Amino acid sequence: MDFSIASILALDGVTNGAVYALLALATVLVFTVTRVIFIPQGEFVTFGALTLAVLQTGKTPDTVWFLLALAVLVAVMDAVAGVRGGRAPGEVVKGVVKTLVLPVALAVLVPWAAPQQLPLSIQALMTLAIVTPMGGLIYRVAYESLADASVLVLLIVSVGVHIALTGLGLYFFGAEGSRNPSFWDERFNVGALAISGQALIMFAASGALILALYLFFERSLWGKALRATAVNRLGARLMGISATGAGRLAFTLAAFLGVLSGLLIGPTTTIFYESGFLIGLKGFVAAVVAGLASYPLALVGALGVGLLESFASFWASSFKEVIVFASILPVLLWRSLRDPHGEEH
Template identity: 45%
Template sequence: MTWDVALILVTDGLANGAVYLLAGLGLVLIFSVTRVVFVPFGDIAAFAALSLAAFETGRVPPTIGMVAVLAALALATEIGSLLRRGEASRIPKAMLMWGVLPAIPCLLAWLAARPGVPVAVHIAVAVLLVVPIAPLLARVVFQPIADASVLVLLIVSLALHFLLSGLGLLFFGPEGSRTTPLTSAVFTLGDGFTVSSQVVLMVGAAVVLSGLFFLVFERTVAGKALRATAVNRVGARLVGIRPVRTALLAYGCASLLAGLIGVLIAPVTTMYYDSGFIIGLKAFVAAIIGGLVSYPMTAVGALAVGVVESFASFWSGALKDVIVFSLLIPVLMLRSFMAADTEEEEDEVDQ
């Protein structure tokens, strides 16, 4: 391996790591607020990519039907819950939130499928179209079992992934799709080394969105509510923060990140209805490196996963995923030793 090849691999690894960084941030956000390891995160990214591909071919995205089905289920669940609690007066508000709001991006997608619509509009609508998916899934599946153990929530989340894969096959079909590059420029650095603008766009988007993520958490009331819920759910409830509302906000933010990821990766890889699962798993490795609580460590882990994957694909394409997932072994061992030391220190203090 020459230095030129190594530099190319590092560049590709950083591009992949940028995608895993955004996905890892979404996973950590949901887990810290709700204790749910949201396995279907990658599926939402795949649906965004397939929606953009449908726009490019002049078709109405099948995602509209999926969102409509989920919205109907969420609305029925909410109305049933209100009727059981004797709060029928809140049904109009529920219809607005769970019926009308999810229908707005569906209507925009239907209008954007017409000829002559700019690409930028297609991109924006493809992202907006998948934003309601995670909150709708949360209302139907996770909110009724919010107090269950982490293991139960993980099993349900995994089952939900397979359900979404089936819905993806039903609505999108088995054919894969790839969109045209968002930009075709090429930058030439020293000694003839070139970097595509698509790679720069992916890395730049990760940096900008991570910065916005930090500002939202530090400077906005909603971000502080999310942080408070992540630190102490009971304490947040005591000071007037509603965990259900912050959970839906976390799901919405994560779904927005997933949509942006889908738009970024759609031009560089052929996406199928089930392609998001492997993206979510590798982001989960990055999140585990961060302990599912630390955003900076998750970012470091995501970049590490991307670089390791790039070099592993050079050495053995068939074993690259095995090598990437093997990163979990030393990380879990290290965390196990650290947890044991912490427990021993706590026992000494108690004595």
């Protein structure tokens, strides 16, 4: 291996690491706020990439109808809970309308817009609008009633949600994979390196989003509420912060990060309905490096995972996945020895 090959591998590793960083940040966010190890994070990557692929063909993606079905289910659940809780009828109706307005609007708009062959950027925005709200709705359906359960119970629920979403992905998109067009086809030569426009977009989007998340948590009231919930759930409740609202917001942000990751990685590799699991698992490895608690360490871990995967694909391509996932073992051992813990009550 000479310097030029090492440079190419490093660029490829950092490019993939930028995407893994978004998934790692989403994993840390969800776990710190809700204590959920969100295994289905990768499914949002798949749903995002493949929803855009369906829009590219001029057809209406089935994810539109899935979003509408989820919204109707959540609206019914919230209405029943509101009636049983003695809420005023006007508040119940307002909550139902708030839940249904976006899914219903998309169910009307997307079937009209899909055959129009709109620009790729518009289709990407439509994809974000379709898939991102699923995060909060899935939290309401699968996790909200178990918010105070143990981490093990929440992990079992995550496995079930992952299996369900994978099966739905097969039903929605079929077994064939899809590769989306690049958002920018230009190529730039820097010495021995040939940097694609898509790679620059991945760097820029990841960097901008990481900066936006930092400002969100540091400057906005919602971000501070999420931080407070992550630090002390009971204390946040006593201060009037809704743990339910924090959970829905955390899952919605995680879904947004997953969909954006799918849009960024879609032009660089063929995505299948089950591809999200391995992609999300690499983000989880980076999150474990951060102890599922530190956003800066999650970013560092993601870049490390990307570089390790890239160089492993050169030296032992058949075992690159094994090498990446095995790297989590010394981290777990080190953390276990460094931070011994007692039983969870």
